[in-house]
Amino acid sequence: MRVLLITGKGGVGKTTVAAATALRAAEQGHRTLVMSTDPAHSLADAFAVALGDEPTEVIPGLAGQQIDAQRRLESHWGTVRDYLAELFDWGGATGIAAEELVVFPGMDELFALAEVQDHVTSGDFDTLVVDCAPTAETLRLLSLPDALGWYMEKLFPLERRVARVVRPVLKRVMSMPLPGDDVFQAGEGFYGRIEGVRRVLASPEITSARLVMNLEKMVVAEARRTYTYLGLFGYAVDAAIVNRIIPEAVTDPYFKRWRELQAEHLATVEDAFADLALLRLRLFDEEMVGVDKLRLVGEELYGDRDPTSRLAVNAPFRVFDLDDEVVLALRLPLAERGEVDVVRHHDEVYVTVGPYRRSLVLPDSLRRREVIGARLTEGELWVRFGVRDE
Ligand SMILES: Nc1ncnc2c1ncn2[C@@H]1O[C@H](COP(=O)(O)OP(=O)(O)O)[C@@H](O)[C@H]1O
Numbered sequence: 001m002r003v004l005l006i007t008g009k010g011g012v013g014k015t016t017v018a019a020a021t022a023l024r025a026a027e028q029g030h031r032t033l034v035m036s037t038d039p040a041h042s043l044a045d046a047f048a049v050a051l052g053d054e055p056t057e058v059i060p061g062l063a064g065q066q067i068d069a070q071r072r073l074e075s076h077w078g079t080v081r082d083y084l085a086e087l088f089d090w091g092g093a094t095g096i097a098a099e100e101l102v103v104f105p106g107m108d109e110l111f112a113l114a115e116v117q118d119h120v121t122s123g124d125f126d127t128l129v130v131d132c133a134p135t136a137e138t139l140r141l142l143s144l145p146d147a148l149g150w151y152m153e154k155l156f157p158l159e160r161r162v163a164r165v166v167r168p169v170l171k172r173v174m175s176m177p178l179p180g181d182d183v184f185q186a187g188e189g190f191y192g193r194i195e196g197v198r199r200v201l202a203s204p205e206i207t208s209a210r211l212v213m214n215l216e217k218m219v220v221a222e223a224r225r226t227y228t229y230l231g232l233f234g235y236a237v238d239a240a241i242v243n244r245i246i247p248e249a250v251t252d253p254y255f256k257r258w259r260e261l262q263a264e265h266l267a268t269v270e271d272a273f274a275d276l277a278l279l280r281l282r283l284f285d286e287e288m289v290g291v292d293k294l295r296l297v298g299e300e301l302y303g304d305r306d307p308t309s310r311l312a313v314n315a316p317f318r319v320f321d322l323d324d325e326v327v328l329a330l331r332l333p334l335a336e337r338g339e340v341d342v343v344r345h346h347d348e349v350y351v352t353v354g355p356y357r358r359s360l361v362l363p364d365s366l367r368r369r370e371v372i373g374a375r376l377t378e379g380e381l382w383v384r385f386g387v388r389d390e
């Protein structure tokens, strides 16, 4: 089973790439489902077929699904939400405010993603291609169980036992709404689902994320941040997909400057995503809609490669505490010894070891710390960050 997450900023070509990837996988014999969790669905438009909330055949061997996130949220979280709303209401927060408190941003998409796990378990498909929402916000949310797992394991069962005993008593003495068993069950179901999907998405053998970008400053910057955060949360990225490259054949002077700019950004991309497969897609002279055109897109993107394979196997970096310091360990398999140069510039580090160059956008947690040293140990470069400067 393989899960491919296609992500990137809005408008870069995620849906096109997801649809083309799925089509190519299906035509190579993999039973494939492409599903969209982006609330701005356009998968049906890309294939020029009608798609709904359940998997629908596009061509034999390929199904498409546009998830109704709101509906999923309702069916899995409804009970808990109703209770919390009642509780907040009791505490004085009313109407809209309570609603805001119990459904946090991105939560609906989280439920859409939870659907991934159902498909993995069902065994109906060999390959799942997910057309994700514009940012990695959801993947950030998926790491919630790390923090909330403690609550679930330690507190929730306890609270539940206590509630069983005190509920009948308390109900009589005060009016605070107490959660019923159905609420606890729904709460547990919620965390169980999220934990399940996180496990699937964080297994590099199963899931690879692919970052789609265009050669524009802001878009590349966003892709780099996403790459950092995916790595930080333990999700494997195997490819950077550069879309809308102006072809060499375009010699119109109007596009000359654009071509130069694209070349500059491409150099940045090659540095920043050095350990990923780099897939390129030219700017076509028309919209790439419908199965026939998407087939061309898939061909150009993957060539001889199997689109479902792991296109790059890497462990981009780890972050861990070492006494008062924090170490950022970058894998540099090619770097034996030689001049190590680490330069910090705002929220980025640039690493040069001999001929090998890498750059990485720092996660927020490291941004407020100073680089105090660096050394090579067994194929890894350890960059040491000192105590936080206040
Ligand atoms: N390389 C390309 N050449 C020409 N048109 C493209 C290319 N990539 C995407 N498009 C078109 O651009 C539009 C937006 O692409 P889409 O895949 O929907 O982006 P996203 O899902 O990232 O918002 C679509 O109409 C699509 O057909």
Ligand SMILES: [Mg+2]
Residues within 6 Å of the ligand: 014, 015, 016, 038, 040, 041, 042, 131
């Ligand atoms: Mg889209």
